[in-house]
Amino acid sequence: MNITGLLAWRNLWRHSRRTWLTVGAMVFCNTLLVFLIAIQLGSYRMMIDNTLSAFTGHLQVQHLGYLEEQKMRQTVPEAAALASRLAEEPHVEATAARAVTFALASSEQRSFGIQLTGVQPALETQVSSYPGLVSRGRYLQQGDDAAIVLGSILARNLKVAPGDEVTLLGSGYDGSVAAGVATVVGIIDSGLAEVDRGVAQAPLAWFQQVFALGDRAHSVVLRLDDVNRAPMLVPQIQASLPVGESLVALDWDQLQPGLREAIRSDMVSAWFMYGVLIVLVALSVLNTQLMSVLERTREFGVMLALGLRPQRLGRLVLLETIFLGLIGLLLGVALGALVVLYFDAYGFSYPGMAEAAARFNLPPRIYPQVSLLSLFLGPLTVFLGALLAAVYPALRLLRLQPVAAMRAV
Amino acid sequence: MSAIHCRDLCKTFHQGEEEITGLDHVSLDIEAGSFVALVGPSGSGKTTLLNAMGGLDRPDSGEIVLGDTRIDTLDQGELADLRLNRIGFVxxxxxxxxxxxxxxxxxxxxQLQGVGAQERAARAEAVLAEIGLEGLSGRRPAELSGGQQQRVAVARAIASEPQLILADEPTANLDSHSATQLMELxxxxxREHKVTFVxxxxxxxxxxxxxxxVSLQDGRIESDQRTPEAVE
Structure with a gap:
């Protein structure tokens, strides 16, 4: 190490208690940031997984324009066959075809407008979490014909229970009046009022028959081995679609633009809190370095007298801050990594979380995201904040005059 | 040949509304290799003159020439380089x-001069040995006596091989024995390095x-005496 580096390192330990207090603040802040960011990213991953696995899937194939305006005639031809074919594509774990229409659902006592979805029962369980949310009766099964599952609030509104019949009246693909009677086989209770008020699913084959869809459906839903691959897989899936059918492959961000927005707005509020932490640490570094510079004014005056240029003095103070920041960064990341790895193995939970999560068919624990980003993003920001805080003390040195400085007490 | 030449130097300081004369038309020519003492009571202008000669402070008027370089017109960076390479301070x-x-x-x-690590270490050890501090080179200042510390300061001043060494009250904090040793050094x-001492x-x-x-009083040169009877 050259003398400047040696000087910077030793200067740091002149007041070791003060240095350790500042390093301690950095380590605490860095550890906290590593943990919070890892949990935050982990919860986003869980949020995306849960939201997408509920219904949307990671990717969908639809007719061009169907996303903007859901028209009965904007269909995917030979949907079940296409779903089977797409299931063979690399990184695709499961696929299922769906058809959707609006219909009037009537029980003996009441009628409600509903959105009815035709699903492939055996495949739907692989792309959606709704089948796992049946609280009474059962979910649709392969071979079911005129069967239907309803959301718990919808069922309550219609005053039906498993075993009761519901009459459905709507408009067919060909414009004809479509009508059918289905038996309620199960009630879905997701805990989310919006879902429980709206969900109604029937077997796709029966749906196609009642609504004169033939072999058509409105979407093919794909679940991938990794949700992050979705944007990259869009061109691959698009290329495998039949030519001339005006079909498009859309990833989850296009299907659910609100989800990323929600994550973004959560990130902004979280980073505001992190920002407060980082500013506090930067102020602590500023205090340490300013004190350190002020009490060495005489010494700096001597160095200037010996021929050291003020810019080199400034660099010396910045070098001291770099050492300070690096100690805080390395210890903070190491400690943070230990905490994160522990929770990665055992999951993070708080009292009551498991019960609340179970109601929404969610995992009872959050698992942090262990990545270079989650480990280093916070500590590197703290490091940069500390460097920024040292700029002011360093700039003060540029104005230092040797004679005046040597007179300093 | 002149080591340093000062001509008509003036410097005033302001303390509140009071104006203090630091240097009042001081002219002085110091030959290379000479051994000069600036004497006078506190406030007579000794340190002000020394600072001006060392490029640590600028005179209000007048000119200072070190060797063949006029230094009172140099900017801060050039003065820093000059101090680093041509002047030693104690x-x-x-x-x-x-x-x-x-x-x-x-x-x-x-290191500031850009001397390589090996040469630096060798020269530092040699200089410390020359001033009688062999075996103490690893000690920090707090582990050395006042006299030893001042010797290290002298070693630091001569290690850069300057033309001129400026010493401001170098013996003020030393006991009589250490002061004598320092002056002999x-x-x-x-004598050995032909360095000019002021x-x-x-x-x-x-x-x-x-x-x-050279005796100063109220910022003026009161007397300038050669002393052939100086201790050798």
């Missing part, structure tokens, strides 16, 4: 860097060694 309070060892303090200036270095002092022990004594 201060009253030693002013060593407390976190560096004796050898590292000596090396520090050489100065005389040795002046010391500001009101220590009569120092004056005995000077071959020229």
């Amino acid at each position: 201060f009253q309070s030693y002013n060593l860097v407390p976190v560096l060892s004796a050898r590292e303090n000596v090396e520090f200036v050489m 100065f005389v040795h270095l002046n 010391m500001a002092t009101h220590d009569t022990r120092v004056m005995r060694y000077a071959r020229r004594v």
